[in-house]
Amino acid sequence: MTADASNKTSTRIPEPLASRRADRERVPAMRFSPGPATVAVASLLCLLIGLLYLALQIRTVFSDQLKQEYAGLVLEAAARAQSAREQVGVWQRMPAGHIADGRDYAADYRHARAELARHLTSLAALVNASPSATPRIPPAALSANANLAETDALLHDVSTYWHAQRDADSADVRLRIVHVARTLIGLAALLFCLSITAVGMYAKRNRQLAGRSHEFEHASLHDSLTGLPNRRKLLAVLEEAATHAGAAPTTQRIAVLYVDLDGFKQVNDSLGHRAGDEFLVAVSTRFREAVRKTDLVARIGGDEFAVLVRAFSSEPELADIARRLIACVVQTDEQSGIGVVRASVGIASFPEPVDDYRRLVAAADDAMYQVKRSGKNGYAFVAPAGRPAVS
Template sequence: MRVRGWRLGPASVAVAALLCLLFGLLYVAMQIRTVFSDQLKQEYAGLVLEAAGRVDSAREQLAVWQRMVDTPASPAASFVPAYDAARADLTQRFASLAALINASPSPAPPIPAISTSRATPEAVAKALASVSDYWRAQRDAASADVRLRIAHVARTLIALAALLFCMLITALGMYAKRNRQLAGQSHEFEHASLHDSLTGLSNRRKLLAALEAAAKTARTAVYEQRLAVLYIDLDGFKQVNDSFGHRVGDEFLAAVSARFRASVRKGDLVARIGGDEFAVLVRSFSGDEELAEIARRLIACVVATDEHMGIGSVRASVGIASYPDDVDDHRRLVAAADAAMYQVKRDGKNGFAFAAQTGREAAF
C-alpha cells in the first residue's frame, strides 16, 4: 500500500504506533503531574481548614469565658486570668492561620484584618466563615479536578492500549501478507528455475531431479520398476527459423510442446532440453513395445504440428534408453538416449531407435 509515494509497511505502522505511544505517555505524564499538583492544593486546603477549626475552637472557648466574665452574679476578677489566656490563645492561633494562608503556593485572598485583642467572638466567627467557605470550595474544586484528571488518564491508557493492539494486529496482518507475497514470489522463482519460459515444459534441471527421484523410488519399490528416457530432436527445424523467422520457430516449439504434453501419460514428464531438443521421462512401462508406441506418438505430434502450420519439412528423431535394461546406472539414461537419437540421424532421421548395450559406457 502506498500513500502519495510513501510505502505503508509493518515498519511504518510500528513507527506510527511508537509515536502515538510517546504522545499518549506524554499526555498521561502531564495529567499525572497536574493530579499531584491538585492533590497538594487539596491537602493545603485541608491544613487551612484544620487551622481554621482550631481558631474556631479557641473562639468558642473565649466566648465561654467572656460570658462568665460578663455575668453580674459571678466574681469576674477570678475569671480574668483564664479569659486573658483564652484571648492570647485565640490571638496565637489566628496569627498561625494568617501565616498559613499567606504562605499558600497559589494566590488566595488574605484573612480579614481584625484585631483579635479587641475583636468579639462574633467578629472572629464572621472572619472564619469567609475563610472556611473559600478554602472549602478550593478543596472541593481540587478534589473534583483530581477525579476528572484520573478519569482522563484511565481513558487515555485504555485508548492507547486499544490503539496499540489494533496497530499490532495490523502490523501482524501486513507482515503475514508480505510473507505470503514473498512465498508466492519464491514459488514463482522456483517455478521459473525449473521450467522453460517459451514452452512451459520442464527444463533439463527438473528432468534430472525427477529422474533421480524416480530412480530412488524404483530402488525401494517392492516390485521391479523400470525407467526410460526418450530423447527427441527436431529434424529440419533450423530451416524454419531461416525461412520463416524466429517468431514462427517459437510458435512451432510451443505448439509441438503442447502436443507432446497431451500425448504422454499423466505420470510421465516432458522436458525441453534446449533449442529444438526434448526429452520424455517414462516412470514405468511394460516393455519395449510400449516405449516404441510412445516414440511413434511423439513423432506423430511433430508431423501434425508441421502440417497444421504448413511448414512441410520438420520431422523428429527419437532415441530411447531404459534402466536397468540398456544402462545399469540411471544417471547415464539421458546420455544413452541422446546417443541413440544421433544414431537415428545417421541412419536417415525421422524414426526411433533403442540404445545398445554399449550405452553403459556413454558419458553423462
C-alpha cells in the first residue's frame, strides 16, 4: 500500500460517525422568541428586584444620616471640651496664688479643670456609646488632674477622627442618593415599558378577539363549502336593498333569481359527494363571474342558489342573467364530463309583480318549480296574476 493510500485511509471518517455528525449539522438551531407574557413576567421580576434594592438604599441613607448626625453631636461635644481646655489654659497662665481685686485665680483654675473634666465626661459618654467601632476614651483622661498635653492630643484625635467620619458619612449619603435617583429613573422606565407591554397585549388580544368575531360572523353568514353568502346573508342584503329602493327618488326595481341544479343528485349518487362538492365550487365561481359586482350570489342550500339583482331596467335584462347562469351550469357540466346537470331558474321582482320584498325568495322558488314541471333547463318569471310565465 502506498503512502498516499494509507493517508487517505487514515483520514476517512467512519460511516456511522459521519452520519451522526451530518444529523447534528442538520438540526435547526432553537430560537427563543419571548412573547408579551414572558416580557411582562420578566419586567415584573425586575420591578420587584428594583423596589427591594431601592428600599435597601433608602434604609442605608437614613442610617448614614443618623451616623452623620451622631458625628455632629460628638464634634459639638469635642468643641465644648476644647473651649473648656482653652479656658483652663487661660487660668493656667496666671501666677500661682495670685489674688487680684479680691479674686482667687487658683480657685478659678480648679473650677476650669472641673468644667473641663465634665465636658470630657460628656464627650466620652458619646464616643464610648457609639454603635460603630470607634476609638474609645479611657477613664484616666476624664480626671480633673489629667495631663493637659494628653488631653490636647485626645481632643485633637477625637476631632480629626469624627470629622473624617462625618465627611465619609456625608459622601456615602450623597452617593446613595444618586443611586436612589438612578433606581427611580430605571423603575419609571420599567413601569413605562410595562405599561406599553400591557397596552400591546391588550391591543393584540382585542385584535385577536375582533378577528375571531369577524371569522364567526363571516362563518354564520357564508357557506363553508363555496364561500358564497348563505340564506341569512341573502335575506339581510335583500332587506337593505329593498329599503334603499323604497327611499330612492324614483322607484328602483330589485329581483331575485332562484337557481336549482337539475340532475345533481345523480352526481352524488354515481361519482360520490367529493365530485359533487367540486362541481358546486366550480359552478359557484362561474356564477360570481357571470353577474355584476353589485349583485349578490348566495347558496341557499344543497344544489340551490339565488342571485339578488340590486337594480335592473327591464325583464329582458333579467332573462339575459338567467341565460348566463344556465350557461354556467352547462359549462361546468361539460368541463366535468358528467353530461346530466342543467339548471332551472325562477325570477321574481319587486315592487312589481311582487309587492312585498319578503316574499321575493319564495316567489322565485315557486317560479323555479314551474320550470321543473315544464321540462327543466329554462327560466320563468312570476306573472302579475301570480302564475309564472315559463320561457
